[in-house]
Amino acid sequence: MGTGERRDDFEWVYTDQPHTARRREILAKYPEIKQLMGPDPQLKWVVSLMVLTQVVACYLVRDLPWKWVIFWAYAFGGCLNHAMTLAIHDISHNVPFGNGRARWNRLFGIFANLPVGVPYSASFKKYHVDHHRYLGGDGLDVDVPTDLEGRLFCSPARKLLWLFLQPFFYTLRPLCVNPKPVTAMEILNAGVQVAFDLLLYLLWGAKPVVYLIAGSCLAMGIHPISGHFIAEHYMFLKGYDTFSYYGPLNWLTFNVGYHMEHHDFPSIPGSRLPQVKKIAAEYYDPLPHHTSWVCVLWDFVFSDTLGPYARVKRTYTAAQEQ
Structure with missing residues (x-):
């Protein structure tokens, strides 16, 4: 990614997001894609194994020196916890139990949240619906940075700091951009999480709790997996506000x-999205995409054309918000 003129505002567009029209066109040509929609029961077993793995890891780190607790939090626990947040993403789309058992999905999301260390699942679900419905929507899509972030984090050093602080911005931004009432499910999520963390502390001390929370924070900051935050919707090429990544980290x-496939078909589980690309190859192969999340992070920091301002924004009318 070459350097260019530094941005001083978002890319404002006055067209609808492209995913709606492309979904309609692809389904008309390939109706068999509808067969890929629906739950993927295998997800709940994968998630349960990941939760169990982290509980075992908590036991193993209980007597380690602090420097090794932090090392393993970044190198191992953080990878699993970041992967778990992406499992929670799938859970928010009702993948484990299907749309007809929404409450089961929400409760399972709270279970999947346990290794993350801080309550996350219920709040993510509440805002993620808006991200799909109002992609880039001013005051609606809290995935888009604020104007203050765009103005402050504009140099390589400041953008690097912004990447480190991503977990905090993702936590605080919704409260500033689009605050919503606290739900009963969020209260339950918080209560269960605090009880789980307290149980770990009573059983094995502070190190397992720090291992989980530090891993989540570190892996959502400067970490190869966190490149997906930038790769998904930052405008690496003018005119495109969603990008796919086709690389090995998809396995994790x-x-x-x-x-791109997910936003076109949010009701299709992540495990089946490669089939969407294969079926509708002529739609996806020509689109720009990423092959390395590490390169994404590098380009984001050192390219003048990239930064928190490199996002497409839209203004939705009151009628569109209904």
């Missing part, structure tokens, strides 16, 4: 890299 991240 529930195919979140197939992001």
Whole structure:
């Protein structure tokens, strides 16, 4: 990615997001894609194994020196926890139990949240619906950075700091951009999470709790997997506000890299998104995409054309918000 003129505002567009029209066109040509929609029961077993793995890891780190607790939090636990947040992403789309058992999905999301260390699942679900419905929507899509972030984090050093602080911006931004009432499910999520963390502390001390929370924070900052945050919707090429990534880290991240396909067909589980690309290859192969999340992070930091401002924004009318 070459350097260019530094951005001083978002890319404002006055067209609808492209995913709706492309979904309609692809389904008209390939109606068999509808067969890929629906739950993927295998996800709940994969997630359960990941939760169990992290509980075992908590036991193993209980007597390690602190430097090794932090090392394993970044190198191992953080990878699993970041992957778990992407499993929670699939769970928010009702993948484990299907649309007819929404409450089961929400409760399973709270279970999947346990290794993350901080309550996350219920709040993510509440805002993720808006991200799909109002992609880039001003005051609606909290995935888009604020104007303050765009103005402050504009140099390589500041953008690097912004990447480190991503977990905090993702937590605080919704409260500033689009605050919503706290739900009963969020209260339950928080209560269960605090009880789980307290149980770990009572059983094995502070190190397992720090291992989980530090792993989540570190792996959502400067970490190869966190490249997906930037790769998905930052405008690496003018005119495109969603990009896919076709690389090996999809194996660990529930195919979140197939992001163009996901936004076209949010009701298709991540495990089946490669089939969407294969069936409708002539739609996806010509589109720009990423092959390395590490390169994405490098380009984001050192290219003048990239930064928090490199996002497409739209203004939705009151009628569109209904």
